[in-house]
Amino acid sequence: MFIPEFSDVIAAAEAIAPFVHRTPVMTSRQLDSIAGAHLLFKCENFQKVGAFKFRGATNAVLRLSDEERRRGVVTHSSGNHAAALAHAAVSRGVRAYIVMPSTAPEVKKRAVAGYGAEITFCAPTAEAREAAAAEVIRRTGATLIHPYDNFNIIAGQGTAALELLTDHPSPDAVLAPVGGGGLLSGTAISARHLAPSIKIYGTEPILADDAARSFHTRTLQPPLPPRTIADGLLTSLSERTYAIISKNVDDILTVSEEAIVEAMQLAWERMKIIIEPSSAVPLAAVLGNKSLFAGKTVAIIISGGNVDLTKLPFGQHA
Amino acid sequence: MFIPEFSDVIAAAEAIAPFVHRTPVMTSRQLDSIAGAHLLFKCENFQKVGAFKFRGATNAVLRLSDEERRRGVVTHSSGNHAAALAHAAVSRGVRAYIVMPSTAPEVKKRAVAGYGAEITFCAPTAEAREAAAAEVIRRTGATLIHPYDNFNIIAGQGTAALELLTDHPSPDAVLAPVGGGGLLSGTAISARHLAPSIKIYGTEPILADDAARSFHTRTLQPPLPPRTIADGLLTSLSERTYAIISKNVDDILTVSEEAIVEAMQLAWERMKIIIEPSSAVPLAAVLGNKSLFAGKTVAIIISGGNVDLTKLPFGQHA
Numbered sequence: 001m002f003i004p005e006f007s008d009v010i011a012a013a014e015a016i017a018p019f020v021h022r023t024p025v026m027t028s029r030q031l032d033s034i035a036g037a038h039l040l041f042k043c044e045n046f047q048k049v050g051a052f053k054f055r056g057a058t059n060a061v062l063r064l065s066d067e068e069r070r071r072g073v074v075t076h077s078s079g080n081h082a083a084a085l086a087h088a089a090v091s092r093g094v095r096a097y098i099v100m101p102s103t104a105p106e107v108k109k110r111a112v113a114g115y116g117a118e119i120t121f122c123a124p125t126a127e128a129r130e131a132a133a134a135e136v137i138r139r140t141g142a143t144l145i146h147p148y149d150n151f152n153i154i155a156g157q158g159t160a161a162l163e164l165l166t167d168h169p170s171p172d173a174v175l176a177p178v179g180g181g182g183l184l185s186g187t188a189i190s191a192r193h194l195a196p197s198i199k200i201y202g203t204e205p206i207l208a209d210d211a212a213r214s215f216h217t218r219t220l221q222p223p224l225p226p227r228t229i230a231d232g233l234l235t236s237l238s239e240r241t242y243a244i245i246s247k248n249v250d251d252i253l254t255v256s257e258e259a260i261v262e263a264m265q266l267a268w269e270r271m272k273i274i275i276e277p278s279s280a281v282p283l284a285a286v287l288g289n290k291s292l293f294a295g296k297t298v299a300i301i302i303s304g305g306n307v308d309l310t311k312l313p314f315g316q317h318a
Numbered sequence: 319m320f321i322p323e324f325s326d327v328i329a330a331a332e333a334i335a336p337f338v339h340r341t342p343v344m345t346s347r348q349l350d351s352i353a354g355a356h357l358l359f360k361c362e363n364f365q366k367v368g369a370f371k372f373r374g375a376t377n378a379v380l381r382l383s384d385e386e387r388r389r390g391v392v393t394h395s396s397g398n399h400a401a402a403l404a405h406a407a408v409s410r411g412v413r414a415y416i417v418m419p420s421t422a423p424e425v426k427k428r429a430v431a432g433y434g435a436e437i438t439f440c441a442p443t444a445e446a447r448e449a450a451a452a453e454v455i456r457r458t459g460a461t462l463i464h465p466y467d468n469f470n471i472i473a474g475q476g477t478a479a480l481e482l483l484t485d486h487p488s489p490d491a492v493l494a495p496v497g498g499g500g501l502l503s504g505t506a507i508s509a510r511h512l513a514p515s516i517k518i519y520g521t522e523p524i525l526a527d528d529a530a531r532s533f534h535t536r537t538l539q540p541p542l543p544p545r546t547i548a549d550g551l552l553t554s555l556s557e558r559t560y561a562i563i564s565k566n567v568d569d570i571l572t573v574s575e576e577a578i579v580e581a582m583q584l585a586w587e588r589m590k591i592i593i594e595p596s597s598a599v600p601l602a603a604v605l606g607n608k609s610l611f612a613g614k615t616v617a618i619i620i621s622g623g624n625v626d627l628t629k630l631p632f633g634q635h636a
Contacts, residue, residue, distance in 0.1 A: 045590045046589075046590055050590060268592055268627060269627065271364075272363045272364055272591060272592040272593075273590060273591055273592065274586055274592060275590075305590035309583060309586055309587065309630065309632040310632050310633065312627065312630065314628050315628065
């Protein structure tokens with residue numbers, strides 16, 4: 001099991017620089033005032049395809065051998081990784097095969113198809129997904145690029161924190177959402193190297209808390225069926241991401257669904273930026289643990305901004 | 319009737335610099351591709367109080383005499399100017415009296431009250447509004463700061479285009495929405511001076527097209543009752559803004575309600591920024607007049623980002 005080091009993140013940053021956006025770090029005096037802390041938001045919602053996933057996917061595509069490039073890449077995902085891999089591969093002349101459940105929202109099917117990927121539909125179960133991906137690999141020889149249990153993906157995701165800590169060298173803490181753990185692993189590798197005494201927090205919905213349970217029991221725990229609004233965080237840790245996280249992360253904080261929606265609405269209303277529910281999870285964790293962060297400089301990775309504008313969770317308020 | 323010159327915009331920019339955000343200019347390759355032009359977005363949705371209005375309001379407050387400062391300022395508005403004047407005045411130690419219709423949305427009442435203004439409610443008619451403002455002036459001696467028919471307001475609004483054209487000196491065209499004409503007037507004064515050959519366009523909803531009718535008939539026209547979703551553009555030109563606009567603006571383009579909603583959704587989905595319907599009007603005008611802007615560099619003033627997230631216009635799509 002290979003685990004990236006900081007030098008791998010540096011190498012990834014150099015490789016992907018021509019192809020990814022160097023996203024801005026935004027601040028908000030209003031949110032600082034509400035949080036009682038100074039918040040730095042690394043805005044990967046402004047990244048290509050609207051999510052940090054484009055970093056890892058680009059790095060993975062650039063690491064392919066010539067023979068692998070000829071055969072293409074495959075993944076199973078209906079989310080940001082699918083779109084990111086499709087765009088990263090096709091724009092570099094590599095075929096992308098994406099396995100998606102036939103029940104995926106039309107808007108996501110269209111996005112992936114729009115990037116030029118070939119979509120294979122399957123039944124919405126893990127078994128069907130694995131079988132469909134295996135069949136694609138058998139047929140095409142394509143290389144599987146797992147959404148997070150992948151050395152180059154993790155190294156690529158670490159470049160967001162690398163940029164953040166280059167622009168703002170010494171926050172007291174950095175927070176990232178955790179689903180499968182690719183972003184949190186990359187963030188931890190960069191942050192632990194660049195700012196050894198920084199506090200590193202994973203943040204997770206209570207309704208998808210396998211990472212928190214694994215972290216606190218010090219044993220990789222199987223996921224319960226996740227039901228959270230944070231649709232980017234439905235996946236669960238792998239042995240690889242668990243190893244990185246258990247070694248480098250200080251704690252994993254969990255938040256309620258209501259807190260996620262409130263934090264998301266706060267960012268939309270006060271910062272005028274569109275962040276997806278998964279990105280609201282770390283902000284919710286800061287707002288729900290005020291004494292932990294009081295007076296501190298706290299960096300948050302805003303993971304993405306892909307939402308269905310026709311299905312928003314904001315209720316009527318007086 | 320005093321009309322600001324470019325030197326007044328420069329003076330405004332120097333005066334307000336410590337108090338306003340220098341907002342970023344954003345670009346989007348996806349929107350460029352859709353528009354067939356290179357678009358520059360001056361993001362006043364990131365301005366304080368979420369709109370360019372804070373520029374003019376701050377300039378107006380800073381120009382008060384000591385005696386005027388002691389007596390306070392008053393305006394009638396339920397929109398961004400009310401919030402902007404409230405925040406600009408109170409944060410500089412000046413009392414702000416805001417006349418609002420009792421029917422204004424609670425969220426706007428709360429925002430204005432939250433900035434520390436004293437609100438006077440009135441019936442939702444022009445007569446009641448004028449009478450209530452006159453009564454406040456009689457009682458307090460406060461200075462009326464009109465939302466757009468005001469020398470210092472217009473000079474202040476011109477600082478957005480000044481910044482834009484400092485950062486990006488030579489676009490082929492600049493577009494701003496037009497309601498009462500304060501923003502378009504200020505934009506025209508700055509743009510005509512800094513880039514004499516630039517094309518300057520006002521953009522307006524068809525359902526609130528008094529500026530277009532005035533411009534094309536070369537006579538200031540009375541407004542018809544406006545019904546547009548672009549709630550920042552319900553006001554109509556004054557003699558002063560008409561004089562500036564008729565002299566400096568190349569054309570006024572009008573757009574349908576459907577085009578406004580489509581452009582707004584496009585900006586939200588592709589740029590991940592929250593813009594209000596009024597700000598989508600110039601983008602809609604670019605998308606609706608592709609041959610006019612083909613291959614050109616086109617600057618757009620994004621006027622603000624204040625929307626009620628519980629009442630969004632985005633329909634279901636497949």
